[in-house]
Amino acid sequence: MHVMHYPFGKLEVDEDLILSLNGVALNGEPRLLRDIMSVLRNRGFVNDQNSGMVLYRMYRSVAVDPAHVGAFRMHSVRFDLTVMASCLLDREPNKTLGHIHQEAKPGLSYPELYQVLHGHASYLLQRFEGRTGRVSEFLVVDAGPGDAVLIPPNYGHVTVNVGGVPLVMANLVSTRFSSNYEPYMKLRGAAYYLLEGGIFEPNPNYSDLPQPARSGEKYPVSKDIYTDFLCCPKSYSFLNDPTRIGFRYCERR
Numbered sequence: 001m002h003v004m005h006y007p008f009g010k011l012e013v014d015e016d017l018i019l020s021l022n023g024v025a026l027n028g029e030p031r032l033l034r035d036i037m038s039v040l041r042n043r044g045f046v047n048d049q050n051s052g053m054v055l056y057r058m059y060r061s062v063a064v065d066p067a068h069v070g071a072f073r074m075h076s077v078r079f080d081l082t083v084m085a086s087c088l089l090d091r092e093p094n095k096t097l098g099h100i101h102q103e104a105k106p107g108l109s110y111p112e113l114y115q116v117l118h119g120h121a122s123y124l125l126q127r128f129e130g131r132t133g134r135v136s137e138f139l140v141v142d143a144g145p146g147d148a149v150l151i152p153p154n155y156g157h158v159t160v161n162v163g164g165v166p167l168v169m170a171n172l173v174s175t176r177f178s179s180n181y182e183p184y185m186k187l188r189g190a191a192y193y194l195l196e197g198g199i200f201e202p203n204p205n206y207s208d209l210p211q212p213a214r215s216g217e218k219y220p221v222s223k224d225i226y227t228d229f230l231c232c233p234k235s236y237s238f239l240n241d242p243t244r245i246g247f248r249y250c251e252r253r
């Protein structure tokens, strides 16, 4: 059992990745190994014995108190929690399927804000150039407990659990779109596969790839993204209007 205390509440995770918030078990949608088979570096890793393994559970539209539901709804924002197992998928640490977001304004897709609550994550952000679909930038942001990571407009994203413990993360995102997993499924994953030991291996299904860049910058958080949002929802209007984002990553190679 892993226990976390944040201003918004107490979280507990059991060995089946079931998440409880203030003592109440939440209902989550599981993502199984077979669901992400198409984006694995080694699809041969999946067999009849392991294909039903739960890699992560997604808990969408979570509210600590029913009185908070209206505030989230009014601003077209939802708060989600995700719990990812710590395991290896052949040589890749456990990862999400990967997706892109729809456009919110011409030429700008919806952003998203994550916060790591437990464990360590590497967020693999890749910028797709609209017309060609070429990846012009591949940015890696490493995050530990309390760190918040912005997914900027026009970046697809994959999260990798690089810690030796279950990864628990929260996110704030617009309710006005659905994630599009197709580009990642078609290209068999992100532009680079992150392997154990921190090795980045180019995905051969992409051409003309930039070198991976890293950023150590984090999005500023006061308490936690749930409490901060309820305190000042207007500060999060960028989630539905990306022209209002006042944050940029500075790269270090």
Ligand SMILES: [Fe+2]
Pocket (backbone or CB within 6 Å): 099, 100, 101, 112, 151, 157, 179
């Ligand atoms: Fe997303």
